[in-house]
Amino acid sequence: MAPPKASSHRPAVRRKKSGTLVDSILDRYLNVRFFKYLVLEPAALPIVGLFVLLAELVINVVVIQRVPYTEIDWIAYMQECEGFLNGTTNYSLLRGDTGPLVYPAAFVYIYSALYYVTSHGTNVRLAQYIFAGIYLLQLALVLRLYSKSRKVPPYVLVLSAFTSYRIHSIYVLRLFNDPVAVLLLYAALNLFLDRRWSLGSIFFSLAVGVKMNILLFAPALLLFYLANLGILRTILQLAVCGVIQLLLGAPFLLTYPVEYMRGSFDLGRIFEHKWTVNYRFLSRDLFESRSFHVSLLALHLLLLLAFAKPTWTFFQSYVRLRRIEDQLQPQIAQQNLELKAQKKPKKLEKDKEQKKFTPEQQSFLKAFEKSLQKASGGKAAAAPAQSEPERYGIHFDRCTQLALLPFFLCNLVGVACSRSLHYQFYVWYFHSLPYLAWSTPYSLGVRCLILGLIEYCWNTYPSTNFSSAALHFTHIVLLAGVAKQLVQTMRINNAAKREQQDQQKKLQ
Numbered sequence: 001m002a003p004p005k006a007s008s009h010r011p012a013v014r015r016k017k018s019g020t021l022v023d024s025i026l027d028r029y030l031n032v033r034f035f036k037y038l039v040l041e042p043a044a045l046p047i048v049g050l051f052v053l054l055a056e057l058v059i060n061v062v063v064i065q066r067v068p069y070t071e072i073d074w075i076a077y078m079q080e081c082e083g084f085l086n087g088t089t090n091y092s093l094l095r096g097d098t099g100p101l102v103y104p105a106a107f108v109y110i111y112s113a114l115y116y117v118t119s120h121g122t123n124v125r126l127a128q129y130i131f132a133g134i135y136l137l138q139l140a141l142v143l144r145l146y147s148k149s150r151k152v153p154p155y156v157l158v159l160s161a162f163t164s165y166r167i168h169s170i171y172v173l174r175l176f177n178d179p180v181a182v183l184l185l186y187a188a189l190n191l192f193l194d195r196r197w198s199l200g201s202i203f204f205s206l207a208v209g210v211k212m213n214i215l216l217f218a219p220a221l222l223l224f225y226l227a228n229l230g231i232l233r234t235i236l237q238l239a240v241c242g243v244i245q246l247l248l249g250a251p252f253l254l255t256y257p258v259e260y261m262r263g264s265f266d267l268g269r270i271f272e273h274k275w276t277v278n279y280r281f282l283s284r285d286l287f288e289s290r291s292f293h294v295s296l297l298a299l300h301l302l303l304l305l306a307f308a309k310p311t312w313t314f315f316q317s318y319v320r321l322r323r324i325e326d327q328l329q330p331q332i333a334q335q336n337l338e339l340k341a342q343k344k345p346k347k348l349e350k351d352k353e354q355k356k357f358t359p360e361q362q363s364f365l366k367a368f369e370k371s372l373q374k375a376s377g378g379k380a381a382a383a384p385a386q387s388e389p390e391r392y393g394i395h396f397d398r399c400t401q402l403a404l405l406p407f408f409l410c411n412l413v414g415v416a417c418s419r420s421l422h423y424q425f426y427v428w429y430f431h432s433l434p435y436l437a438w439s440t441p442y443s444l445g446v447r448c449l450i451l452g453l454i455e456y457c458w459n460t461y462p463s464t465n466f467s468s469a470a471l472h473f474t475h476i477v478l479l480a481g482v483a484k485q486l487v488q489t490m491r492i493n494n495a496a497k498r499e500q501q502d503q504q505k506k507l508q
Helices: 009-029 032-040 042-066 074-085 105-117 124-149 154-163 165-174 178-193 197-210 212-253 257-264 290-306 308-342 350-355 359-376 396-416 423-428 430-437 444-459 465-507
Strands: none
Touching (some): 032 154, 042 124, 042 154, 042 165, 124 154, 165 178, 165 423, 165 444, 178 396, 212 308, 212 423, 290 396, 308 396, 308 465, 396 423, 396 465, 423 430
């Protein structure tokens, strides 16, 4: 509708401009197409992520204020740290109401700081708000990885974050140390993908120093080091991780080294059957059987070996694409400078870009795009149209899909083969589950069903024979789906390479 006529010429022109600006905003953003873009398009996640973080801030405050806190391990943590603060460095003497201290030295330092901040552990409400901050910071790191990869639609992450009662409970109603370890782990993953290797190694080692379940990511990290850095620099990064552990454990290693190693890195610790989430259907004798534990370890190693080749291929492809990025980024920057100087958009010549790719890189990109389309189930919603580009750019960060999937898969294998899972262990892999589900060839309904069943199993307390069996079933289905997708991607990649080689032979 046109603006009403004014009595003078100048006001009329101003109203026209204002009306045109408002109409432009309304046409661009207040429509069904832009809504679909926000809901379905992974590229919109940076925008949606801001609203998710704000909403989660409100949700966590409401949970803290309205839902009663449940004491499980917090007092025991404070008692264990109090012993250390009183001068005890013998791990066998550091105990709480729930038993001896079984976590490495970084846990002791972090919870000792919380001991002082929360008035010797008595100000639980303050501790809850600190853990709400940990939750939001970790969620921001997770959303950053998802935004880089552009793999999962925003609505999936929104539903996953908002509907998980168990996750909110673990963070702000239980105050477990698992969220602290996972926070440091996601900080390390972000740093690794930013190619800040030493800092990433420091954070990874700190995460291990809080809880050693982070070692489930170690096999993938070793291959990632080797693919990106080579043998010598990999040894250097492993040395960084080792030095951090030595520095953290120094007060204990210099006084009672055997007690420290036995207490903080006890790989043979027996878990109580009454707390298990994943093996309720087993008898207690079988659950605690050493032969059962050895068989799970053997299965774990076999699965890691089975996924080693595709993991290595993905990491090598990731490195090649990063090198392409290093080659093309200066050219893109130069084009943007010219565009800014001319103030006229020009189209990039695709031929110039294609010349920078080797035949091997072109074959991989072709295979990669096909696999992405198959994994996503079709084309995503298009972004709002723009009449003219303001700057040139290629979203190279999408190649982080090649790095994230092996990391998340390696962790999932470890979780699936764990001797026992307790309720707080859900945070070990919760934030990677949407990514893993969207890395399968399954339909949308099956993917959502997998995530829903896993959430159901972790919310069933106490666990039942059915919930434990269902959890194993979903893990197997998820692993099988990811494996099938990996095989399909490898086949497409190999076929594209053979086709490229045949074309080169014909040209020769």
